[in-house]
Amino acid sequence: MAVKASNKNNKQEAKTETEGRNQMTSRRQMTSYDVARHAGVSQSAVSRCFKDGASVSKKMRDRVMKSVKELGYQPNAIARGLITRRSNMVGVIVSNLNFYPEVLSELSSRFTERGVHVLLFSIDHESDVSRIIDQLWQYQVDGVVAAAHLTPDQISLFDSRHVPVVFYNRAYQDIPVSSVCCDQVEGERQLVNLLVESGHKSFAIIGGPKDSVVSMQRTQGAISRLNELGITDIVEEAGDYTYASGGAALQKVIQKRGSVPDALICANDIMAIGCMDEARYRLDLDVPGDISVVGFDGVRSSSWASFDLTTIQQPVESMAEAAVSMLLERVENEFIPPEKRSFSGVLRKGNSVRD
Amino acid sequence: MAVKASNKNNKQEAKTETEGRNQMTSRRQMTSYDVARHAGVSQSAVSRCFKDGASVSKKMRDRVMKSVKELGYQPNAIARGLITRRSNMVGVIVSNLNFYPEVLSELSSRFTERGVHVLLFSIDHESDVSRIIDQLWQYQVDGVVAAAHLTPDQISLFDSRHVPVVFYNRAYQDIPVSSVCCDQVEGERQLVNLLVESGHKSFAIIGGPKDSVVSMQRTQGAISRLNELGITDIVEEAGDYTYASGGAALQKVIQKRGSVPDALICANDIMAIGCMDEARYRLDLDVPGDISVVGFDGVRSSSWASFDLTTIQQPVESMAEAAVSMLLERVENEFIPPEKRSFSGVLRKGNSVRD
DNA sequence: ATAATAAATGACTTCGAATGCAATATATTA
C-alpha cells in the first residue's frame, strides 16, 4: 500500500517535471498512467479504451481519447506484449542468395496491413539458421515465415514452443508443417512438354546449388518427364542461381557434350538469362535459333524485351497471401493443423524457345 | 510481503505442473526464476550472468549456466526491453517502388551481426510514412534507417523522442539530420562529361517520379552541368523508375523532339534498360550506334552483357556500413550530433555509349 | 419506488528481467 502510494507520488513529480513543456519535447514517453491522471480516470480505464469489445461507456471513451490526443500517447507494444504474450511480430527468414524482392515486399505489406510486424532475418547460408533461431525466441515472435531450410530438429523446436512456421517454397514431405509452394515438378513438366512438342531432342539442365531442395525438385521434375518421353540425351550442370554461374555452366555443358544442345533448362530465370547472354555474346549463338532456353520463377527481368524468356510464372501474390493468412490463422488458433498448399505456376511463352 | 509470498507459491505450483516433462515440450517458456530455482540461486544472479561486466563469481556463473543449458532458457527480450528501455530493434523503412534488394540485405546482415534486429516497414507510397511512424514508437525501436522521405515535422517528432534517424539516399540540406548519400549531382556530372567529351550534342533526360528528391537531384545535376557546357538542347520526361516507364518516356521524348536525341540520361538503371530495349526492339535503333544511354545505381542487371550499361555505381556496401554504424553510435550516445556523409559513385563505362 | 439485473469503473496484481541497495562472503592489510 505504502509502496503504491509513493509510487504514485513519484509519477506525480515526474509529471510536474515535464509540465509546461509541450509533449512533443518531453523526454519520457507518455504512459497509460499519465493519460489516466490527465483524464481523471484509472489506468485500467485507459487500457480498456484501447481494446475493442471492452466494456467502456461512450463518455469514458471520449474523455480518455481526448487526453490521449492531447498528450500524444501511444501504447507501448513491448509492455503489452509482456502481459498478453503476443508480440504481434512475426519472423521472416530469407536467404540472401535466392530471394526475390517481390516476395519480401508482398509478405511485408500484407502483414503490415493486418497490424503484424515483420522482424527480418536475412541469412547468407541456409546453415546460419541455427544462429537466428534463438533470437526468434528471445523476441517472442508469434510465428515465422521461412524461405529457408530448417532441419527436422529445428522444426520440432518451434513446434514444442507452439510457434507456428509456414515454409515458403520449401516442402517437407514427411513432416507435418505448413508450407506454401509453387509446384516445381508440374512447372518443369509443362516446360519439358513444350520443348519436346516443338521438336527439341538434346537437353541440358542447369541446376541451382546442390543443397537447394527447390533446385533438386525442379531438375528432377524435368529429368523424370524427359525420361518418360523417352529422352535420355541430358547433360546436367550445377550453378548457384546467379547470372554468372548460368553462363559458366553453359560453357561446361558444351565442353562436356562437345556440341550445343537443342535446349537448356535452367533452375531459375536469372541463370537462364545468364545463359542467353553467354550464348549470344560469347558463343555467338542465336537464341532461340541455335539453342532454346527456359527458366523458372517469372521474375521481372525475364519479361524484358532483350530476353522474353519462356518460363513458369510463380503466382507470388497468391502465395504470399496464402502464407500470411495460414500463419496468422495458426497464431490465432494453435489447434489448426499444418497444411501444405501448392500453387500451379503459369507457363509464360516467350521468344527464347524456337517453334 | 504477504503478496510476494503468495506470488512465489504460485510459481512453485506452476513449476510442479510442468515437472517431469522435458523442457522441449513444456508449454510455458523458461524464465529466469525457473533457472534460479533450479540452480538454487536468486533471480538477480541469473540476470547478472547474462550481462557482461557484471559482478559475478566464476563459480556462480558456471552453476547458473549449467542450469540454463539444462532448462534451455532464453532471456525474454521483450521483458528486458521494458526495463532497460532498449529494444535492440531498429526500424528500416523502404519504399517498395525503388528499393534495391542489395541495400536491404546489406543493412539487415550488418545489423544482425551487431545483435540488433530489424523491424521492416515497406511502404508503397512515400506518403504512407505517417501511418507507420506510430508503429515505430509503439515498438520502441532504438533507431530508424529511412530510405524514404519524411516531412520536417515527422523528423522533429523522432528528434523529440530521441530516436535517431539516418536517411539513406535522402539528403535534407537545411535540417540537422544524419544521412548517407551517394553524391547524385557529382555522379550526373561525370556522366554528362563523358557524353559531351564523346561528342554528343542533343540530350534527353528521363527522370523518376516528380516527388522523388533523388530523381530531382539527378536530373538537376545533369541539366546544370549540360548548361555549364553550353548545351541547351535538352528534352525532359518523367518516368516512375520502372522498366516500362523508361520505354514509354523514350517514345514521348522522340515525339516531342520529332527526332532521336544523341544521348539519353536516365535517373536510374532500370529505366535506362527499358529505354535500351525500347530503342532496339521497338524503334529498331542501334544502341549505342544511334543513341547512347546512361543510367544510375549500378544494379546487377546493368552489367549484364545484353545491356552493359554505362552508369554510376553506388558503393552500397560502404553506404550500408556507414548508415549502420552512424545509427548505432547515435543510439549509444545521444549527444553525437547528426552527420551527413556523401559517397562518390564510380563511373562504370559500358557499351551503351558510343565513343 | 424497489428489487433485480446489467454495465461501467477502479484497486490491485501480473508478465519477466534488470537494478539500487543492503547484507554477506571473501580478500587484503595492519
Add this chain to the structure above:
DNA sequence: TAATATATTGCATTCGAAGTCATTTATTAT
C-alpha cells in the same frame, strides 16, 4: 588475528499495459 576493503549475492522494486475481481452506477422489470 582483527580490521578494513572489496567482491558477491539476494531482496525488493521497477518498467507499462492488461486482466481479475470487487464495487459502484445505470438500466430494466416488478
